[in-house]
Amino acid sequence: MCIILMRKVGSGANIDETLSHSSTTTSMKITGARVFVNVTPHICRNRSFVYNSNVDIYSSPALNWRDSFSCYLAPDTPKPEDFPALSCVLEMHISILLNPHERHTSVGEDITILMNLGTLLFELLSEALGLNPNHLKDMGCAEGLIALCHYYPSYPEPELTVGTTKHSDNDFLTMLLQDHIGGLQVLYEDKWIDITPVPGALLVNVGDLLQLITNDKFKSVVHRVIANQVGPRISVACFFSTGLKASSKLYGPMKELLSEDNPPKYRETSVADYVACFRAKRLDGTSALTHHMI
Numbered sequence: 640m641c642i643i644l645m646r647k648v649g650s651g652a653n654i655d656e657t658l659s660h661s662s663t664t665t666s667m668k669i670t671g672a673r674v675f676v677n678v679t680p681h682i683c684r685n686r687s688f689v690y691n692s693n694v695d696i697y698s699s700p701a702l703n704w705r706d707s708f709s710c711y712l713a714p715d716t717p718k719p720e721d722f723p724a725l726s727c728v729l730e731m732h733i734s735i736l737l738n739p740h741e742r743h744t745s746v747g748e749d750i751t752i753l754m755n756l757g758t759l760l761f762e763l764l765s766e767a768l769g770l771n772p773n774h775l776k777d778m779g780c781a782e783g784l785i786a787l788c789h790y791y792p793s794y795p796e797p798e799l800t801v802g803t804t805k806h807s808d809n810d811f812l813t814m815l816l817q818d819h820i821g822g823l824q825v826l827y828e829d830k831w832i833d834i835t836p837v838p839g840a841l842l843v844n845v846g847d848l849l850q851l852i853t854n855d856k857f858k859s860v861v862h863r864v865i866a867n868q869v870g871p872r873i874s875v876a877c878f879f880s881t882g883l884k885a886s887s888k889l890y891g892p893m894k895e896l897l898s899e900d901n902p903p904k905y906r907e908t909s910v911a912d913y914v915a916c917f918r919a920k921r922l923d924g925t926s927a928l929t930h931h932m933i
């Protein structure tokens with residue numbers, strides 16, 4: 640099952656409706672719990688794998704109670720010799736099971752499946768915009784894929800901390816796999832709504848860059864993860880963006896969507912500059928999009 644979360648333009652949107660109407664068949668599971676225990680210097684030396692814990696320790700109003708591990712999956716797919724270490728270190732199998740026999744797929748196969756699924760979603764989103772199905776893909780939205788694997792330990796007094804502070808993602812589209820623990824919330828009409836884990840569901844949310852190029856037609860979702868007395872909780876967020884290579888290509892509101900009544904709301908930016916702006920302000924709860932408004 641694939642659930643698409645996006646803020647609807649205008650009022651009157653019903654989040655339950657959005658959840659129940661946007662499903663397709665795919666099932667998956669996350670196994671494994673002790674994610675970061677075995678992070679080896681070998682893995683951390685590889686520039687495609689980056690471990691971090693509280694990157695904003697001195698600037699954040701609250702520490703994020705989690706460890707994270709990022710890994711570039713495309714376009715520079717990790718080498719097959721890195722796969723065993725990768726699965727072993729994460730002790731996690733992103734098994735997207737496309738057949739009823741729950742066949743375990745390899746990391747390489749998982750990446751292909753994720754890329755294919757992402758491409759399909761970009762085709763559907765292009766059509767929803769009244770454009771050629773290849774439009775968003777041709778713009779490079781599905782060129783790169785970065786996985787961010789989170790490990791949230793349990794915490795005895797969860798109200799004193801937070802798992803991941805309020806933010807929207809700095810990519811085009813995010814596919815999130817979460818285990819059964821829960822804690823993810825989205826901001827909807829000024830209220831935090833629990834995104835209860837649905838077994839076998841992959842959550843998809845619109846990122847800031849898709850909001851920017853669609854001139855607010857699709858809106859990114861503000862979300863956070865609260866800390867939990869139970870745990871650990873594990874999630875894997877896969878971000879579609881233009882990839883590791885800093886490209887000077889500029890992205891702005893798509894000309895096809897603009898009119899006199901719908902003038903551009905944002906100035907053009909490269910993905911690298913957008914991400915730099917996002918990082919500079921950290922996860923402080925404000926949107927990097929506001930820095931790009933005309």
Ligand SMILES: O=C(O)CCC(=O)C(=O)O
Pocket residue numbers: 787789803808815817823862863864874875876
């Ligand atoms: O752990 C989660 O459920 C969400 C993580 C997240 O929002 C992110 O990595 O951007």
Ligand SMILES: [Fe+2]
Pocket residue numbers: 806807808862876
């Ligand atoms: Fe996020």
